[in-house]
Amino acid sequence: MPSTDTPSTVEPTHSWLITLQHPVPNGFTIATRTGSSTFPPGYPRQDAYTGIRDYLARREPLLAAADVLFFSLEPYRL
Incomplete structure (x- = not known):
């Protein structure tokens, strides 16, 4: 996969957001992560x-x- 840790000297082409749900002992927890690639x-x-x-x-x-x-997954620039 191309870089998900875009160096600060290179402008990323896309930004992304993902929300995940996974089980824990008494139910579920939700985690949202963002990044640029x-x-x-x-x-x-x-x-x-x-x-x-x-x-x-x-x-x-x-x-x-x-x-x-x-x-x-969206283009980095508006």
């Missing part, structure tokens, strides 16, 4: 989604099996 032109949206999920699973293993409640 750099993708080449024509990069498939599904690959971007999968890459972001993999990135989060590496950073926070508890989120690897979480259910997605919301996902947004």
Whole structure:
């Protein structure tokens, strides 16, 4: 996957937001994460989604099996 940790010297091409739900002993907890990434032109949206999920699973293993409640991937510039 292209970079999800965009260096500060490179402007990202997209920003993303994802909300996940995962079980805890007495119910569920919800986690929302945001970030920015750099993708080449024509990069498939599904690959971007999968890459972001993999990135989060590496950073926070508890989120690897979480259910997605919301996902947004938008161009970085308005």
